[in-house]
Amino acid sequence: MAEEISGRGDPLKSLHLLWGRASAGKRGPKSKVQLADLVQAAIAIADAEGIDAVSTRRVAEAVGISAMSFYTHIPDKSALIDLMIDAIAGGPEGAALPRFDPANWRDNITMVATAYRQFYLDHPWALQVGTHRPVLGPNTLRAYEAILSVVDGLGLDEVEMDMTVTLITNYVFGAVRDVARAASVKQQTGMSDDEWWYAIAPFLETIDWAPYPVASRVGPVVGELYGLGDPDRAFTFGLERMLDGIEAMIARKAALRA
Amino acid sequence: MAEEISGRGDPLKSLHLLWGRASAGKRGPKSKVQLADLVQAAIAIADAEGIDAVSTRRVAEAVGISAMSFYTHIPDKSALIDLMIDAIAGGPEGAALPRFDPANWRDNITMVATAYRQFYLDHPWALQVGTHRPVLGPNTLRAYEAILSVVDGLGLDEVEMDMTVTLITNYVFGAVRDVARAASVKQQTGMSDDEWWYAIAPFLETIDWAPYPVASRVGPVVGELYGLGDPDRAFTFGLERMLDGIEAMIARKAALRA
């Protein structure tokens, strides 16, 4: 299994585990470990060494059970991934959602987008998990509720709200990918960005740049100022453009109503 | 190797292969296969069955050489991934870049963004490849040149141009992820979205939706109209918002100059 894909196994089994509806097991011997132990161990491994290091064998060993005992608690690896995703979506602890004042919608979106970005920066391995089919766990749902709330009360209809949320999450996902991946690539290759550029620089000088006039003009300027680019600044820049675009839509709808 | 990461092995080896500077081998017997044969075979497998199905053994077998013979041509799997990415970045055939008229910049960006999206839709496995460190092959560079060109001549400085390109590519990447992933998930699970929803629907009715008021209001409306959502419409919607945001920036800069 090369790529981790959430929602791969029997969806119902994952859902039952996500919502704590596992049958619990009355008859046999007590479990040596809890479901949450396995999930936390897996997250710890992923945070420390990346998602690649998370194998069923390693997780089982980490909590002190044998490789196959893992499957007593979790039906397959994709269910483990689902549980990991929902667990980290919970954030540090189940804090109540703040009340968002629509009047400050720009600040609200900025706050939510930044938090969403931080989520991925804290657990960059989550980027590598395919989440087309949403992990419908309690924490994931709460995150969706939060981001929907910040576009509520702006005069948008339901479909526009959903598409605006999609716009925001899509942008954040794309924007965080580079910076988070940087860490994981370095982890796996043991080579920093600077070392990498230094290694390939001599070769780049042998390339004929004539077919790439704009790139050869822009590239050096950007590189000199920011190295590989300043992810924080690029994120803020893109977010501002997006907010301006959303503002134009809100203004247009308000004008229509007047 | 669970996740494919480009630029993992010796960067110089990949670069030499990308630019056709491989030593070619004068002394020994003729190669039974060409480098391009291996790359094309790997792409065919990935297009048909996803990146997971691409293993060095299968690629070697597909072109008629033994498993280890693969390593005569390509130093390791990450180099193969690099070559695959650059090969598909070339598009159908090396067509010359169109001249972009800055006056039609909205159309230009739309065209490039749509083409970039189509690139991922044609080869969804490319989404799963970590590309933090760019694959600096000729075709990839040409694609970067193209997208930089459409933000050239708009009155932006080099850094703004780069960040605008980043904004666009980030959005497209995020936007295409869902729809492309849908195909790959279905491929791996053999379950369509409808089947999936049908399977989990009974469970969803047992959930207490009170903590998720906005989601439970928006979700059904969106779902009824579009099922899991209309990716094409969502893409266009987000792109329009982004263009509006870029337009505001261009106007502001023009006003400053006046």
Place this chain on the structure above:
DNA sequence: AATTACCCTTTACACCGTACAATGTTATGC
């Protein structure tokens, strides 16, 4: 003719996810 450089191959290792069967443990029904 000898050497050298190169392509191809077989074998092997350590890892992966997990199917299967066996063994041990506990709460329940009689």
Place this chain on the structure above:
DNA sequence: GCATAACATTGTACGGTGTAAAGGGTAATT
């Protein structure tokens, strides 16, 4: 009290992965 059903845990095994190591064959160079 005891048989039984339900459960947890375990070792073994299979087919897959990337690739290191070593050896055999072939063709151009010396």
